[in-house]
Amino acid sequence: MERALNGFIRALRLAGVEASTAETIDAAHTLALVGYESRDALKASLGLVLAKSETEKQLHDEVFDRYFQVAEAAPSPAAQHDDDSEEGKTGDGAPESTSGDPRIDALMALAASGDGQGGGGGAAASDQARAQINRAATEAGADEIRFQTQTSYYVQRTLERLGIQALEARLVELLNQSTSAAQAEAAQLGAARDRLRRMVRAVIDQRYELYGRPATEQFLTEVALEKSLAQISNADMPRMKVAVARMAKRLAVKHSRRQRVQLKGQLDIRRTLRANAGRDGVPFDLVFRYKRRDKPKIVAVCDVSGSVSAHVRFLLLFLYAMNQTVTDLRTFAFSNALYDCEGPLERLPFEEAMAHILREYGGGGTDYGAAFETLESDYWDEITKRTTVLILGDGRSNNTPPRLDLFREMADRAKRVVWLCTEAPPRWGTGDSYMLKYAPFCTHVAHVATVTDLERAVDEVLEAY
């Protein structure tokens, strides 16, 4: 019982539901209260205890179904009777004992019961069989499975645990004899072995789905987060989308809190007097002054030209994720001219929004000067003393005028100007790069090479509020 629950919680954690130790204890109490009798009741109860948000609930339900999966042969939901099935080996489902070796008989019975043909055993024997195989799989270390290619290995190990050697030895022996009786028995044994193998394989596949796949997925995501942005391939994109969305959520949660900062020691005299008017002006309740933190207001300007083409998908993905979480955000994209991309980011799903932006706005040669000019003429009012201007780009302006005067004016207007540069510092200022010219006006310049870098940089931007 405890083991079944532990395995389930491990699978849950791998799937991304953060179940703490305290919640595990709650789950054990719940289990003791509700029991295994009704599958639906258990699912509903554990869902209440372990999953703490809507997405977690979905994950929980998926993992629950996969973990407490019941084969069609056995309609009875009581799948995990680990304790009562000790006698399963010599159990009641052994009608066709032919060989005389008890170990082989047990395996034959196991194979037969698993297929639902176990004569007297029926569904109960099937449950016992599954429990027995599950136990053998655990002993064989199948919980450690990481890759799909390991399946055959663990199937073999589990079969060995079940004692398949005796059956195979007998099979070889029989195949060497040429009597028809021996041939018939060999055929029977062979069929039983294949059935067993199928049953064990199903169990191992289930373990892989529970433990192997999520672990691999987690590992690949970790690698992708540390990968250079330029090397992020198409295959990484779905993974990146999840990771970036999670990151944007994390940042939003962190920075959406604490809007009021108490100024300790500065008494708000007016409100203190008012609060204590009923007590003859004796100041029992002290009211301190506080200041409101500005909500982050961000104007993001993203380079989508040819020179950053390797990064552009990623930068847009980031803008998209930000747009879903930060409420006061204006996003612009530019190559040779500047465009407002609020519309596509708001309305379309990411793939379409990205295609749209690249098609409509991208591809041209970079012209930072022109971008700042458009910003000045059309959107200057967006930049106020509360605004952080976030520039994503490499600072290579194709030898067009960089319009440093406008950039400087913008820096004066805005609260902060943060430049997230896709190029490494040694390359700043080489060729047509104006990075070193722009840098003095920026509050913060960071080289962003990986997703982790990006998260850190944006965290700092939002921290300033």
Next chain:
Amino acid sequence: MPAELSSVEAITAALASVGYIATRQISTAIYLAQHLRKPVLIEGPAGVGKTELAVSAAKCLSFPLLRLQCYEGLDDSKALYEWKYGKQLLYTQILKDKIGQLVGEKDSLREAFGKLSGFQDLFFSRDFLEPRPLLQAMEQKSGSVLLIDEIDKSEEAFEALLLEVLADYQVTIPEIGTITAQVPPIVILTSNNTRELGDALKRRCLHLHIGYPDAALERDIVRARVPGLSDKLLAQMVAFVQALREENIRKPPSVAEAVDWARTLLLLHASVLDEALVRDTLNVLIKRESDIQVLDDRVVPLTRAALEGQKKGG
């Protein structure tokens, strides 16, 4: 423990008796809340009956309902307890007059001090304590339902304040000591998710998500709340509301609005849904002007679909 809480089915039946149609999830949550002694945190869109669940649970168990509405700036003096300053002041005045007599008999300062120290405890005692909802809930002798409504509206600091109450069902008052609940109340917290709640709070609670109900459940709910409505009209209006939720609008109608609409239709003596009727009463369901405009040309097909679906179903 009341018999209504002995099983999940009993809870469902008890809630139904006061007009609250609960899903299995909801009844299980109340069941576990009672037996694991854990608070329930309910999230979900507005108007699906989060607050109503607490009210109904209190009603069907005949427990007192203690309600704490959260808002920005809520602090311990409004949630836990407060000292009755006025009474304390008055007491000080009386003490001032008496103090001369008391101290006068004593010769040394030490003796006078010893005499006075006996009165200090009196000053910060239960007589001067004004219990607020959280403390009131702890003090109920025979169980209660404590509703902490819209917890997401309060500040982070208040969440931290709740942790002691929610985990151990006790309130610590520095001057007096710790007051532990005789019978742990059933605690229900609701949140509309305007901000993410802290992990510490979530970990201490059971988490229940109430979404929009499916058609069959919604029919049951509306029938329970608005008894006079004919089955035909009921099926039509629920089908319409369900279809409306699929539309691309900012604020889809929730159960509360569906019930209001059912009342409206009953009041207008409508027997069957038609386009003019829907158009006239749409503002009961949809509260945003922009949404009403979006739906302007969708009313006709939606109404037809609701009528046809009902024919197929019936």
